[in-house]
Amino acid sequence: MKGALTTVPIIKELDIVGARQSGRNLARDLGFGSVDQARIATAISELARNIYLYAGSGEISFQEVQGASPVGLKIVASDHGPGIENVSKVMEDGYSTSGGLGAGLPGVKRLMDEFDIISDDNGTKIIVVKWLR
Amino acid sequence: MSSTKSDIKQYQDLLKQYLDTKDEVVLYQAEQLSKEIKQDVSPDEIIDEHYNTLLKLIPDMDSQIKDSFEFLIQTMTSYALAYKEYHELRTKQLELKAEIEVAANMQNTLLSTSIPQVDGLDIGATSIPAKLMNGDYYHFVQDDEGNVGVAIADVIGKGIPAAFFMSMIKYAMESFPENRMYPKVILELLNRVVERNVESGMFVTMFYGLYDVQRQLFYYATAGHEPGFIYRAQEDQFKEIDAKGLLLGVKKEVKYNQYVDEIHDGDLIVLLTDGVTECRSGDRFIEREEVLDVIKENKHLPAQDIVDNVYKYLERLQNFTLRDDFTLIVMKRSS
Ligand SMILES: Nc1ncnc2c1ncn2[C@@H]1O[C@H](COP(=O)(O)OP(=O)(O)O)[C@@H](O)[C@H]1O
Numbered sequence: 457m458k459g460a461l462t463t464v465p466i467i468k469e470l471d472i473v474g475a476r477q478s479g480r481n482l483a484r485d486l487g488f489g490s491v492d493q494a495r496i497a498t499a500i501s502e503l504a505r506n507i508y509l510y511a512g513s514g515e516i517s518f519q520e521v522q523g524a525s526p527v528g529l530k531i532v533a534s535d536h537g538p539g540i541e542n543v544s545k546v547m548e549d550g551y552s553t554s555g556g557l558g559a560g561l562p563g564v565k566r567l568m569d570e571f572d573i574i575s576d577d578n579g580t581k582i583i584v585v586k587w588l589r
Numbered sequence: 590m591s592s593t594k595s596d597i598k599q600y601q602d603l604l605k606q607y608l609d610t611k612d613e614v615v616l617y618q619a620e621q622l623s624k625e626i627k628q629d630v631s632p633d634e635i636i637d638e639h640y641n642t643l644l645k646l647i648p649d650m651d652s653q654i655k656d657s658f659e660f661l662i663q664t665m666t667s668y669a670l671a672y673k674e675y676h677e678l679r680t681k682q683l684e685l686k687a688e689i690e691v692a693a694n695m696q697n698t699l700l701s702t703s704i705p706q707v708d709g710l711d712i713g714a715t716s717i718p719a720k721l722m723n724g725d726y727y728h729f730v731q732d733d734e735g736n737v738g739v740a741i742a743d744v745i746g747k748g749i750p751a752a753f754f755m756s757m758i759k760y761a762m763e764s765f766p767e768n769r770m771y772p773k774v775i776l777e778l779l780n781r782v783v784e785r786n787v788e789s790g791m792f793v794t795m796f797y798g799l800y801d802v803q804r805q806l807f808y809y810a811t812a813g814h815e816p817g818f819i820y821r822a823q824e825d826q827f828k829e830i831d832a833k834g835l836l837l838g839v840k841k842e843v844k845y846n847q848y849v850d851e852i853h854d855g856d857l858i859v860l861l862t863d864g865v866t867e868c869r870s871g872d873r874f875i876e877r878e879e880v881l882d883v884i885k886e887n888k889h890l891p892a893q894d895i896v897d898n899v900y901k902y903l904e905r906l907q908n909f910t911l912r913d914d915f916t917l918i919v920m921k922r923s924s
């Protein structure tokens with residue numbers, strides 16, 4: 457079991473739940489505990505919700521990756537929406553429209569071990585990894 | 590989001606002990622532990638530890654209870670995030686505070702002025718910021734004949750921008766020549782400096798006085814500044830200094846009126862900012878008369894003690910939290 461695991465299209469709101477479920481199952485299979493499973497699911501929610509809200513549609517795909525720590529779960533959220541204009545701004549705490557501490561993309565960054573955004577007029581790709589400890 | 594493994598291990602031991610003994614001592618130890626771990630361990634991790642310990646102790650735990658723990662851990666995820674962010678913000682806030690403190694110290698150095706020592710004129714002054722940076726300012730100069738120039742000013746607006754602006758005013762004043770300069774001239778020159786920087790959106794009120802030590806005359810002009818008072822010893826009463834003039838920076842070419850008063854033995858000149866007269870105690874505004882009464886009660890003391898006592902009195906009335914920068918100057922003629 458290595459490489460691409462599965463891809464979940466995000467078109468309607470209920471797909472967010474589907475993506476969470478897939479991510480949680482994969483995380484459990486890879487050996488992640490309850491806390492990490494919940495964190496991974498929360499990160500997927502945020503990413504999928506952003507696709508649903510700001511890009512209309514897109515997908516979340518999952519990969520198993522090998523690295524310094526034996527195994528990790530890589531999640532790629534991609535869409536062909538309008539893109540994020542100012543990524544640095546969005547990554548500032550307190551920027552999220554939903555307000556509240558810990559919300560939005562800065563929250564995703566905290567939940568995961570690795571975090572990367574590539575965004576332009578053609579869409580947004582957010583890549584996150586959680587390593588098994 | 591990493592946790593200190595040894596702390597969490599301790600949680601397990603304590604929980605086991607407690608389930609066995611129900612001893613208050615163990616609860617006390619748990620309390621101490623929670624103080625130690627609170628920075629590194631987030632709420633969801635504690636619940637997870639609790640859950641794992643229970644799984645070991647109760648191998649045949651009801652599956653509904655197991656599920657409920659998964660549910661609780663998911664619910665706590667957002668708390669954990671908020672908690673983490675809170676800690677990061679707190680660290681940042683402390684860094685910012687330290688930085689502002691450095692700036693405030695630098696401001697104190699840049700704006701420092703020494704009180705002139707003059708025979709027959711006893712001067713006391715204090716300026717205390719409500720926050721870290723002071724938007725009030727006072728400044729003394731002595732010309733080549735020993736006459737004392739005094740400026741007291743208040744930037745409309747507070748905090749760091751106001752403090753920056755004050756430094757500019759001070760440097761403008763220091764560039765003036767050392768010979769006798771009358772208040773109206775000084776205000777007119779400063780008005781140009783402030784007006785030139787009008788896009789900063791800052792305005793300044795200033796009172797400028799010149800005390801002629803030979804003839805005991807007090808010349809003054811005001812740029813919209815809070816009126817001060819002259820205490821007349823002979824009549825034993827305060828008279829408001831009645832002067833008018835536009836704030837600095839509002840208009841390009843402003844002419845200021847200049848006034849003059851004779852100062853007699855025992856008289857006091859009281860100059861202040863609105864932080865002195867507009868302070869509040871609860872919902873109640875403190876009347877100007879109340880401030881003047883305190884000055885009067887203290888009038889026999891050296892000028893610096895008068896100023897310090899008024900500050901102490903108002904500080905206490907306001908429960909030790911100033912709402913506005915506080916600046917007070919007392920000049921006392923004594924032969
Ligand atoms: N996939 C995306 N496509 C376009 N814009 C996005 C996307 N994800 C996030 N954004 C923009 O970034 C902002 C911040 O997102 P986020 O941190 O999740 O906070 P929130 O969704 O609560 O506003 C959003 O308000 C949106 O403008």
Ligand SMILES: [Mg+2]
Nearest residue numbers: 502505506560
């Ligand atoms: Mg969002």
